[in-house]
Amino acid sequence: MTFGSAQTYQFALTAKECAIFRAIRNVEPGLVSANLPKTLELSVKNQDGGFIGSCTIETRDMFKNFVSAAVGFYEELIKDPAGTLEPVEPELVYTESATQTQEITVVAPDLKSIVRDMSWVQIREAKIPACVKQVAFTIDDHGLTPDYREELQSEYPGVAILTPSMRMKEEVAQRVLEQAKAEITTPMKMEEEMTQGVLEQAKPKGVTEMIIELDEAEVAQNPLLEKVMRDRHPWATIESRPSPSISRKRTQRTTESRPSSPRRPDPLEHLKDLADFAVGPDPPADDEFGYRFAISTGWNTLSYPRKLEIAHARAIQHHYGKVADGLGCSHCVEKGYQCKVYLPQLCNLSHIAFGQSCQNCRLQGVRCDLPAATRERMPVPTGPAALRLDTQNVPSFGSHETPYTPPPTTTSNTPKPNLASRITNVVSSGPDSYSHCAYYKSRDILQFADEINYRVPGKARIVISAMYGKLWKHLETEPYGKRFITLMLHYENLITLYVLTYLRKEYEEAFQVLLRFQHTNCNKPGQLPEVDAVLPLFEWLPADAPLRRWVAILFATRWNFSQMEAMELQVRQNEVLKTFVHEVAAARGSSDGQGVDELQKRWCEVHLHELGSEEHQECERMEESLEEEVVPTVWRDDRGREAVGRPTRGSSAGPVSPVSGSKRRADDDTAQRPFKWRGSARGRGRGGRGRGRGESSRWDD
Incomplete structure (x- = not known):
């Protein structure tokens, strides 16, 4: 066939061969360098350094010459078993110039027929040295089928057909066998090890448990190690990897001590x-x-x-x-x-x-x-x-410091305890005494307050400790009036306890404190907590904390417009107070009305309990225990005071009380003032009937 001035030939070629010819044709037209008329000397050696042969390559047709030389070298390698060949000069026939398609007459032998004529036995005897013990073919796990294995074994007798996984297992087994052979030096040692192996299989007397920890890296390198140890110690617990938390030093010390x-x-x-x-x-x-x-x-x-x-x-x-x-x-x-x-x-x-x-x-x-x-x-x-x-x-550590107040005793017949008596003192196991666990939890809450720099007054620490100990042990808080304490101080203790338990993520305990705080608010609606006492809620807790939201609802339903306006004038210099007033105003805007009835309607608004849960049952129980008879009296009293323009009973916690760091006095209401039983008028006998008005147990630091 002739296209233009170039003569072409048509052969049955594969796609790869056609691609090679196209690449050669694309390169040849650009070979116009002055170095092309020169020749190249091609010398070939094997991997051992033995000389195989050499030939001269014309640079004008370098691609075709290389292919022809390769065919010649391949033919000579098959024929010559010694591996030393004479220089090969391929016979090339040029019919056209170097810039055109040329016809190369190369008589190449049929390589497949040559290889097929030589059997595997002949190749092994001619090419494979006698020092080679075994020849193995490694084939992919997925490519080695049973039929293909039989075909390879029949065509290549004596050759091991392996896969990567089989090769790895054989190498591991060979390594273990070599280690075992290296350890056995004399027949006497072998006999001792066999005797020791029989003894190790039996559980020794007095041993209750043995745990053998195997290194993870060693098990990965030697999968048979775990099996060997299980066979040697069938009664022991074998762990394939050691615990990452216990050091070998600590384990050895504990074992030696016991x-x-x-x-x-x-x-x-x-x-x-x-x-x-x-x-x-x-x-x-x-x-x-x-x-x-x-x-x-x-x-x-x-x-x-x-x-x-x-x-x-x-x-x-x-x-x-x-x-x-x-x-x-x-x-x-x-x-x-x-x-x-x-x-x-x-x-x-x-x-x-x-x-x-x-x-x-x-x-x-x-x-x-x-x-x-x-x-x-x-x-x-x-x-x-x-x-x-x-x-x-x-x-016990709790012998000299207990959260509850001991029974009153006279100082005349009670000597001052010395160090030895305090060391040997015994804790009473009465019904009101704390367990050790509650004691440590009580100390824990105070230490937590110190760690986060939450200020708890010195005299209030033992009270907070006792309240938290009972809360953690019984999951309950005492109502107001059970102890000789003012209402405002009771509010402060509840707020402190709530902030600490909420920050410790003890939400069950915090929920109990929230219910007690709400119960106290609804029972004493005329006396709101002081603004200074509730500010820690808005300083330490997030905006979605239940008690923080409830306090905003409480003041929103109890303050009137004049009280809100007076409080807004004091928020310029205090960011926490500004946040408090802002949330109260937001809660007031979302409220439909004011008063105790509106407060009780929003009882569950800050709760997150589910219907039928334990928290829901406790919420209903606490709500049903409210003293309903107190509400009408306070309402009439508040309405009467507001009608004449006098401040309400809760105004002591309102804007008329300046927000400052000065000391706060106890509530002057005689109904809330505690009383103490004292002795007789002479102050000595225990049978006196006199009654004196005690001071408030409120403190300030």
Whole structure:
């Protein structure tokens, strides 16, 4: 065929061959350099450095010459077993110039027929050295089918047909076998190891449990390691990876301190491990308790009481706990956790009360409903000479400081206690005494207030501690009037307790304080809290906090227009007060009316409980217990005062009281002034009937 002046030839070519020819044609017209008339000397060597051959390449037709030389080298490689060839000069026939399509006559042998004629046995004997033990073909797992395997084995006898996974298993088995052979040096050692293997398969006497931790990297490199250890110690617990939270040093120390049995722990070693868990260099891992709980990232930002609680959970989880009797607590049963508690030997220590909570409730900070495993025994008082440092004669921390006021005693027959008597004092186990767990929780709330710089007056700290201890233990707060305390001070204590519990995310306790605050508001509608007392709600809590919203509703339904206007004049220099007035105004705008009836209608507006829940039942119970007979009297009294232009009974908490840092006096209402029983007129006898007017228990710092 002729197209123009160039003569072409037609062959049966593949797509790749056609692409190669097109690429050559595209390159050849541009080869006009002056270096083209030169020739190239092509020399070929094998990978071992042996010379195979050489030939001369004309640069004018370099592509075709390379292809022809490659065919010649390939033919000689098959024919010559020695691998040393003479220079090959390919016979090239040029019919046209270099810039045109040329006809190359190359007589190439049929390579497939040559390879087919030589069997695998001939190739192995001719080409493969005698030092080669085995030849293996590695084929992809998906490409090796049973039929293809049989075809390869019949065509290549003696060749191992493997896949990557099979090769890896063989290498691992070979490595283990070589290690085992290296360890066996003498027949005597082999016999000793066989005897030792038989002994290891049997559980030793006195051993209750053994846990073998295998390194994760070693197991990945040697998958048979876990199987070998299970065969050698069938009675032990084999973990494929070690726990990331316990260091080997701590585990070794604990094991050495308790070699006889893990059921008889040493309290001193427990305290060392507890301190290591709380302030040690290794923070807890997120999966330390068998499930993922994010704790490691924010470990350094937690308070020390929270770290100590988690340290108790870690101690129970690892060395000092046992599975709880029965199903466990309701929280663990609901989540599907394994519920564990402290061993009885640690639960019954007299100097420290660790509580009865399980490890999961301690970790997640929820209330645990497990009963106490043992009854705490109190230390027997002894004299100073008999005191010693052990776990039986050290008294409880709560012996010299209890939240409740002791019974009144006279100073004449009560000597001042010395240091020894205070050390050996015994805590009374009456119905009003706190448990150790409530005591530590009470100290915890005060420490939390100090950490966030929330100011609690010095004299109010023991009251807040007692209120929180009872709230945490019984989930209730005392109503107003049960203690000798003014109404305004009762409001301040409730607000302080609510702010601390809400910031600690103890929403159940905060909800109980909210209900008590609302109950007091509706029972005493004529006496609003002072503005200074409610400002911490608007300074510390978010805008959607229930008690903060309720206080805004309370003042919105009780203040009139003149009181709102007078308060707006004082908000220029105080941002917190400005926020308070703004939210009161917003609540007043969303209200349909004013008065106690409107306040009670909005009782549940700030609640988040669901219908039928425990919080909803407690809300209804608290609302039904309101003293309805007080409301009409206060209404008539307020209306009468407002008619003549006098301030209402709640005006003491209104704008007429300046918002400043000065001291506030107690309420002058004689109905709210507490009374105290005193002795006779002479002041000495206990049978006197005299009654004196006591001072208010309000304090200011």
